[in-house]
Amino acid sequence: MLVIDFEIQRFNRETDSEHRWERYQVSTHAGMTVLEALHQIQEQQDASLSWRYSCRMGICGSCAMIINGRPGLACNTQVRDLNAPIVRLQPLSNFPVVKDLVPDLTPMFEKHSSLNTYLVRQDAPRTEALEGELAQSPEELMRYLQFSHCTKCGACMAACPTVAIDSDFLGPMPLAAAHRYNVDSRDEGFEARKHKASALHGAFSCHYAAECSSVCPKGVDPARAIQLMKRDLILDLLRLRRKKTPASFTPSPSAAKPRENIPQAPKFTVKS
Amino acid sequence: MKKEATRLGVYGWLSSGKRGIEGYLFLLHRITGIALLAFLSLHVFVSSFRLFGEHAWAWAMAMTHSALIELLEYAVFVAFVFHAFNGVRLIAIELGFVVGRPAEPVFPYKGSIAKQRPLTITIMALAGVFIVLGGLELLRLT
Amino acid sequence: MQSRYWFWMLLSALVILVLLGWHMAIMHLEGFLGHMVSISPHPLGWGDVIARGRNGFVAIAYVLLLGAGLFHGVFGLRTILAEYWPRKGAEKVINTSCWVAGIILFAVGTYTTLTFHFIPPAP
Numbered sequence: 155m156l157v158i159d160f161e162i163q164r165f166n167r168e169t170d171s172e173h174r175w176e177r178y179q180v181s182t183h184a185g186m187t188v189l190e191a192l193h194q195i196q197e198q199q200d201a202s203l204s205w206r207y208s209c210r211m212g213i214c215g216s217c218a219m220i221i222n223g224r225p226g227l228a229c230n231t232q233v234r235d236l237n238a239p240i241v242r243l244q245p246l247s248n249f250p251v252v253k254d255l256v257p258d259l260t261p262m263f264e265k266h267s268s269l270n271t272y273l274v275r276q277d278a279p280r281t282e283a284l285e286g287e288l289a290q291s292p293e294e295l296m297r298y299l300q301f302s303h304c305t306k307c308g309a310c311m312a313a314c315p316t317v318a319i320d321s322d323f324l325g326p327m328p329l330a331a332a333h334r335y336n337v338d339s340r341d342e343g344f345e346a347r348k349h350k351a352s353a354l355h356g357a358f359s360c361h362y363a364a365e366c367s368s369v370c371p372k373g374v375d376p377a378r379a380i381q382l383m384k385r386d387l388i389l390d391l392l393r394l395r396r397k398k399t400p401a402s403f404t405p406s407p408s409a410a411k412p413r414e415n416i417p418q419a420p421k422f423t424v425k426s
Numbered sequence: 427m428k429k430e431a432t433r434l435g436v437y438g439w440l441s442s443g444k445r446g447i448e449g450y451l452f453l454l455h456r457i458t459g460i461a462l463l464a465f466l467s468l469h470v471f472v473s474s475f476r477l478f479g480e481h482a483w484a485w486a487m488a489m490t491h492s493a494l495i496e497l498l499e500y501a502v503f504v505a506f507v508f509h510a511f512n513g514v515r516l517i518a519i520e521l522g523f524v525v526g527r528p529a530e531p532v533f534p535y536k537g538s539i540a541k542q543r544p545l546t547i548t549i550m551a552l553a554g555v556f557i558v559l560g561g562l563e564l565l566r567l568t
Numbered sequence: 569m570q571s572r573y574w575f576w577m578l579l580s581a582l583v584i585l586v587l588l589g590w591h592m593a594i595m596h597l598e599g600f601l602g603h604m605v606s607i608s609p610h611p612l613g614w615g616d617v618i619a620r621g622r623n624g625f626v627a628i629a630y631v632l633l634l635g636a637g638l639f640h641g642v643f644g645l646r647t648i649l650a651e652y653w654p655r656k657g658a659e660k661v662i663n664t665s666c667w668v669a670g671i672i673l674f675a676v677g678t679y680t681t682l683t684f685h686f687i688p689p690a691p
Contacts, residue, residue, distance in 0.1 A: 248433050300528040300537075315452065318434040322654035354659075358570035359651055362519050363452035364539050373531025378538035385522030387571045456648060463641035470634070470673050474680040476621070480614045487612055503596045506588065513581050520574075563599050 155181050158233060160191060162203065163244040166253050173251070176200070180233075188228040188241065189217055192255075205255035212371060215305030218312075219255050220244040225309035227371045246312040248321075259308050265324045266306070269332040269350055274343025275400065286403040294339040294401075301334035301379045303372045310366035310376050322355040326366035329357050330376035333383040340401040344386070352387045360384075446539060447546065455512050458505040465502045500564045504557050511553035515546060577643060583636040587629055627685040634677040642670040 157179050165173035178199050180191045189207055196203045207217040210229045217228040222242055233241060249257035275281050281288070310326040311317050317325050332351055335341045351357050360380045367377040389395040475486035518524050519542055526541035593601055594611050601607050608616050620626045646666045650659060 296530075297528055300531055303531065315449065316651060320651040320654050321433065323651065352569065352571040354570060354650060355654060356570060358574045359647070361452050361455070362448060362516060364446065364448040367535075367537050367539055368446050368449075370535070373533065373535030373537065375528075375531070375535070375537030375539075378525045378528065381520055381525045381538065382522045382528075384520050384571075384574075388521065388575060391571045391575060459641065459644045460648070463645055466637055466641060467669075467673055470677040470680070474676060476617055476684055477680055483614055483617065500596070503592060506592060510585055510589070514585070517578060517581070559600055560596050563597055566599070 155183065156234070158182050158191075158238075159240045160195065161240055161242045162195075162254065163242075164203075164254050165245075165251050167251060182233045184234060186233050188221055188231045188233055188243070191233055191241070192228060192243075203255075204253045213305065215307030215371075218246055218307035218309045218371075220247060220312065225312040225369045227307065227309070230371060246308050248312055248314075248317045249308065257308065259306075261321070262306070262308055262311055262325060262327060266328040266331055269324065269328050270343050270346050271328070271331040271335055272343075273335065273338065273341050274346055275340070276342055280403070286406055288340040288401040289404045290339050290401050297337045297339070298334045301330050301374055301376070304330060304334075304374045304376075305372055307371065309369045309371060310374075313365035313369040315363050315365065316359050316361065320355060320359060323359050324351075324356055326360070326376035326380065329360065329383060330374060330379035333379040333386075336383060336386060339398065342400045344390075348387060348390060351383060357384050357387060448539060448542075451512055451515075451546070455509060455516070458509040461505050462502065462509060465505075496564065500560060503560045507553050507556045507560070511549045511556075515542075515549045518542075518545060573643060577640060580636040580640040583632060584640060587633040588637065590629075591633065621681075621684040624685070627681050630681045631678050634674060634681070638670050638674050638677075642666045 160178045160180055161175050162178065163173050164170075164176050178195045180194055182191065187210075189210055192203065192205055192207075205217065205219065205228070207229065208214040209216070212227055212230040215227070218225060219228055220226075220243065221228065221231050222236055222238055225246060228243075243255060245251045245255045246257045246259075249259060249261065252258050273281070304327060306327060308327070310330075314323075314326055316323045329351065332347050336344050336347060357380055360377075362377060362381065364377040367375045370376065386395060472486055472490060476483045519538075524542045524545050525538035529537075531537070594607060598607050598609055598611060602609060610616060611620075643666070646662055649662045649666075653659075653662065
């Protein structure tokens with residue numbers, strides 16, 4: 155049993171004008187995460203403590219916060235791995251604070267949707283009517299799969315030095331998401347995204363400090379995505395960007411003939 | 427537009443997370459860039475003294491050749507060497523050459539940061555060689 | 569649009585790399601280089617200044633270097649300022665001041681170089 159001090163930044167936007175620090179003592183055991191410590195504080199010491207969490211296993215991105223000066227997920231940061239007698243918790247930097255460790259991520263989501271971060275196709279009515287499956291090879295998938303692992307936790311936005319000074323900068327998460335769609339072989343939206351991406355406060359305000367990739371809890375490497383997007387934008391400027399035909403629909407499986415001698419499925423035993 | 431209470435501002439350049447070397451290189455690139463621009467402005471002004479003849483030039487040279495100013499000129503040289511070499515590194519990175527192909531992340535994650543490290547270290551070593559050479563010149567040891 | 573400016577930053581950077589590299593070498597590395605090529609040990613002496621000024625290639629190189637250097641530096645400063653003050657009104661002020669400062673410095677430097685090239689003052 156190791157007792158560790160937790161210093162947590164407290165703030166309530168409805169009643170407070172500035173934040174304050176509060177200290178709690180937590181008995182930790184091996185393998186205990188920061189998220190478990192927060193639960194223990196709330197259950198045993200201070201029921202008013204607020205933070206976001208959901209899956210508690212590093213897949214939803216809700217519990218992102220600043221832990222001893224570094225953005226990370228509370229659920230996959232073990233208290234003893236921090237090797238510190240005091241653990242300082244703060245809400246993510248560069249966002250307004252709702253309460254305690256809960257940031258208001260609306261600015262990030264607004265920037266994200268401003269970049270048309272969805273599959274844009276010329277034959278949108280056919281895609282939306284789910285006429286069929288769009289063909290994509292494993293190699294084409296690998297070009298964007300890494301960037302699709304983003305959970306929108308906001309840690310990269312807190313770590314980025316440009317986001318720190320420029321509230322209009324799109325930021326690593328929206329830009330990496332835009333690149334994820336640009337290189338998706340099923341997408342035709344590069345032209346729609348490139349003006350916003352290459353405008354002032356767009357991709358060219360990234361100067362490869364690579365703090366985003368350093369703190370990303372899912373290994374998305376947004377810095378890589380943004381540099382690859384800059385390369386695409388420069389090639390497009392020089393009219394050297396290769397235009398690929400977008401993925402087409404695969405033939406419907408019902409058009410195929412079933413093999414012979416396949417046994418029938420058994421009848422339902424439960425009335426639906 | 428009102429700044430959020432948590433927006434770090436310029437402080438974010440120093441402390442938005444426990445930095446890797448790339449974050450510090452970004453900061454140094456900015457600082458050396460501003461320093462070089464400031465020096466250039468001064469340099470254009472001082473160099474224009476030659477229009478007024480040898481005496482004016484000799485006066486300007488006497489004014490700008492104390493030990494402190496020679497040290498500051500060496501600092502400008504160091505700033506240029508760093509900014510130039512880091513700039514070449516940034517050109518390679520921002521054109522997507524050394525950031526590596528997208529790949530499935532396997533913990534512990536080693537992405538573009540690991541891929542560009544060898545280039546970064548090589549370039550900083552080369553910059554170091556030139557800085558030392560310039561230092562030897564400053565101390566009149568070449 | 570920024571992609572175009574970034575590309576000009578790249579081109580001006582390459583120009584500066586070559587020209588300023590040469591300028592720094594003759595000014596700050598003359599002892600070291602003196603072992604390999606014949607180079608003046610006193611680049612700031614009046615005789616050397618006159619000799620460089622009269623040389624047409626050097627004059628052109630200086631004007632190119634000044635232009636590229638000022639574009640690169642002033643645009644870089646403008647980028648930093650625009651990131652720190654993202655408001656629309658601030659953008660206009662930043663752009664105008666950068667243009668003005670850049671033009672003044674370029675005018676002074678080019679005037680110095682070209683006047684000195686064509687009419688060096690009597691010693």
